[in-house]
Amino acid sequence: MTRLHNQPEHQTAHEVESHELKKAGLKATQPRIKILEMLEGSSNRHWSAEDVYKALLESGEDVGLATVYRVLTQFEVAGLLHRHNFAAGHSVFELNKGEHHDHLLCIKCEKIAEFVDPTIEDRQGRMAKEAGWSMTDHALVIYGVCPQCQQGEEKKR
Numbered sequence: 001m002t003r004l005h006n007q008p009e010h011q012t013a014h015e016v017e018s019h020e021l022k023k024a025g026l027k028a029t030q031p032r033i034k035i036l037e038m039l040e041g042s043s044n045r046h047w048s049a050e051d052v053y054k055a056l057l058e059s060g061e062d063v064g065l066a067t068v069y070r071v072l073t074q075f076e077v078a079g080l081l082h083r084h085n086f087a088a089g090h091s092v093f094e095l096n097k098g099e100h101h102d103h104l105l106c107i108k109c110e111k112i113a114e115f116v117d118p119t120i121e122d123r124q125g126r127m128a129k130e131a132g133w134s135m136t137d138h139a140l141v142i143y144g145v146c147p148q149c150q151q152g153e154e155k156k157r
Helices: 013-023 030-041 049-058 065-077 118-130 147-156
Strands: 081-087 090-095 102-106 112-115 141-144
Touching: 013 030, 030 049, 030 065, 030 090, 049 065, 049 090, 065 081, 065 090, 081 102
Parallel strands: 102 141
Antiparallel strands: 081 090, 102 112
16 A cells, blocks of 8 residues: 655544545545554554454454454455465455565464565566466465574474
């Protein structure tokens, strides 16, 4: 999602979120605004619907889990979010900030890290072209064990 960089200083975060939703063709309802504000204001880039729901409850918001699922799906359809299905039956969402990146996923703690590698990007494009494909998109997820979980395994030995 592209944020408004030239927004007037007097414009509140609420007004900015309302504008973003309207640009995406969505009515600026309270649950949509709250969820978008939370996603944009967090250092966590990958959220499950359950994570969003719990965070809203902790902040005192009265939004049901079904509403969270519905809003996240609407945001995905509108192009505001990307949905990733890293683990069986477990989706996470991240804001669509317009830049491509790939992911590392820890199979023990489910930590997600992002990376960009121009060599990998180039090779994927060449592979598609060599196979006669016109690539429209791609996703790379590397599954493994993060450094913190590796340290925990070493301590157990």
